[in-house]
Ligand code: ADP
């Protein structure tokens with residue numbers, strides 16, 4: 001009798017054994033439905049001998065209920081699931097859930113009902129809500145829920161309209177094909193540098209063997225145009241391509257360029273995809289009909305039928321690191337996927353992560369360089385504005401030389417960008433009468449005032465409250481004082497200085513949806529905006545030819561706090577935002593406001609000496625035993641009960657390993673000691689490159705017992721310290 005071991009998609013259950021009924025073709029990778037008590041569970045047939053489990057006697061096994069009609073997960077993907085779970089100390093089931101998109105992509109009917117306007121003139125008078133729906137839903141098609149959110153009316157209103165014949169149902173096939181991309185639709189002529197790099201990548205795509213590349217090109221060098229050539233080659237060979245982008249809400253510019261080049265849109269994958277779109281994309285990816293997938297980090301784990309190339313654009317971005325659930329870094333996992341599948345992978349960036357540069361230095365990655373901007377555009381001039389000498393007046397944040405430059409740009413009709421990585425109006429709000437500070441009840445964090453929405457918000461758990469009229473502590477009315485600047489406050493300052501200027505705030509609050517982002521880009525391109533004030537969201541991707549001034553409001557902001565990568569991150573952010581200036585024919589200028597003009601990172605930015613900065617950083621990391629020389633991991637113990645969390649930390653501390661190649665710090669309250677209502681304690685573990693860090697951590701945690709309310713999280717290569 002044929003027995004199989006199943007990876008059940010539920011981390012709490014562990015692997016289970018079943019028998020395979022006659023006529024069921026269950027091979028490793030097959031997605032199956034299995035009985036579990038009175039329930040049915042989804043799982044994946046795993047390779048013999050690769051999943052732990054106890055030998056249950058054959059007569060006690062139940063038969064599988066059947067196969068899910070999707071292609072079996074290929075061997076390289078199964079190895080990737082195993083590697084990811086092992087490396088990041090996560091449950092294999094949790095990784096497998098990402099492959100199957102939490103199971104939501106499987107099964108279900110082959111058609112789905114969507115709705116659209118029925119057309120024709122409505123008889124009689126319309127309510128305001130129905131009028132609004134008619135106005136906003138022209139050309140839209142989707143589920144009632146999706147249409148309700150698009151029209152900003154309730155689902156009830158739309159159901160009423162279906163009843164009245166104003167909206168009609170349409171049956172659509174889940175598997176309707178995507179428009180075909182044409183590799184030769186509109187081939188650009190590349191510069192000699194670009195051609196050379198593209199040629200090397202095209203060759204690697206033809207070879208179809210593991211080949212990791214670092215595409216190291218300055219801002220505006222045309223990295224996208226260049227890597228589109230190997231994408232085209234993969235298409236000619238009939239293979240699929242995955243392009244990972246860090247901020248999927250802001251891909252308008254990328255999508256437009258993709259369509260210009262290939263004559264059709266790529267297949268999108270991200271977490272806010274509509275459910276039917278998600279199923280459609282997943283199935284097309286698994287069947288091989290999705291040619292180019294452009295996605296956020298979760299697109300990395302999808303079951304591509306025939307992948308030929310992976311590109312990670314803006315590969316240095318920290319949003320490739322997932323910080324809950326499976327805590328993986330999509331940049332690193334994409335290289336592993338390429339290795340398992342035998343593919344080229346391209347990490348593209350103007351400011352590569354130090355780890356990636358190191359890999360290029362030691363010859364593991366092949367480095368391809370684009371040292372100059374496309375079309376003769378010059379890199380901007382960078383000036384340091386020393387705030388210890390040029391103090392802005394009280395309650396203002398822009399020093400006079402920056403104000404003068406802004407005035408000059410307004411006069412010339414050119415655009416400016418002010419960068420401050422702080423959403424909202426002010427990072428801290430207090431009562432002028434009693435000094436009460438507004439704090440999140442669920443997190444150790446201040447509430448941030450957002451004047452545009454008249455709310456106080458926690459940036460960690462999403463809590464939002466109305467700005468109170470009186471202080472909750474002392475009862476004094478109209479007493480709130482804002483401390484420090486956020487982007488909204490800088491926008492106010494610009495508006496006061498230049499009442500005629502058209503100012504736009506660009507943050508995830510104001511550009512959260514693709515529609516609003518597209519509108520912002522259109523306005524900026526049409527020059528309906530003079531000054532953009534934005535967070536890290538505006539540091540990448542934008543190409544506004546008439547933007548000639550970038551002001552970094554506070555370059556010291558990122559240097560505070562004990563983050564191992566603080567200097568590197570500051571370098572990357574400032575270099576990226578500086579890269580928005582002078583991308584057209586007019587030269588750009590960058591002013592960096594700082595109180596630490598002699599800090600190595602600021603000096604490196606001023607001199608444009610990236611190599612010197614990275615060399616100094618590399619030495620500092622080597623001395624600290626930090627990546628890429630040593631490794632760090634964090635263990636976070638959390639509970640809703642403070643005492644329970646603390647006791648768990650003490651208990652784990654009591655059984656800590658005493659290994660020469662591990663250094664363990666803690667326990668101590670985590671930097672966010674309270675997060676989303678959970679109290680958090682943390683250990684930091686530093687290991688030599690040679691140590692088996694993961695095995696040591698698993699073994700250590702396995703020796704302690706915790707109260708049921710305690711959660712244990714392991715973060716390998718943590719980003720936030
Ligand atoms: P990067 O991503 O390296 O900062 P981009 O890919 O955004 O640079 O390119 C900068 C600008 O130059 C874009 O507007 C792009 O369309 C244009 N460009 C780059 N290479 C070419 C080319 N070979 N032909 C035409 N336009 C190009």
Ligand code: ZN
Nearest residue numbers: 440443458461
């Ligand atoms: Zn909070």
